[in-house]
Amino acid sequence: MAKVTVRYWAAAKAAAGIGEESYDAATLAEALAAVRERHPGELTRVLLRCSFLIDGDPVGTRGHETVRLADGGTVEVLPPFAGG
Numbered sequence: 302m303a304k305v306t307v308r309y310w311a312a313a314k315a316a317a318g319i320g321e322e323s324y325d326a327a328t329l330a331e332a333l334a335a336v337r338e339r340h341p342g343e344l345t346r347v348l349l350r351c352s353f354l355i356d357g358d359p360v361g362t363r364g365h366e367t368v369r370l371a372d373g374g375t376v377e378v379l380p381p382f383a384g385g
Contacts, residue, residue, distance in 0.1 A: 302325045302327050303327060303374060305373070305376055307322055307332060307336060308376070310379050311379075312347050312380040316340070316343040316344035316346075316347045317336075324336070326370055329360060329365040330365035330366040347380055351379055351381075353378060354375075355370065355375070356375055357375075
């Protein structure tokens with residue numbers, strides 16, 4: 302199990318009420334399940350529209366259960382941004 306930092310941006314940060322936090326998870330799917338458990342409500346809805354970067358690399362359309370996380374890694378939660 303890896304310890305990762307989850308960083309929230311824009312609407313995800315507002316919904317979480319925090320900019321970043323740590324989780325223990327082996328895959329992106331596990332990390333997101335932990336996020337939903339800790340932050341039920343608006344953040345769960347925001348996550349449905351988000352894209353994700355793992356250590357700077359886009360997840361794209363890969364299944365979240367197939368995306369392995371490295372110890373000390375970072376998950377960036379990126380909601381859609383306007384105007385870019």
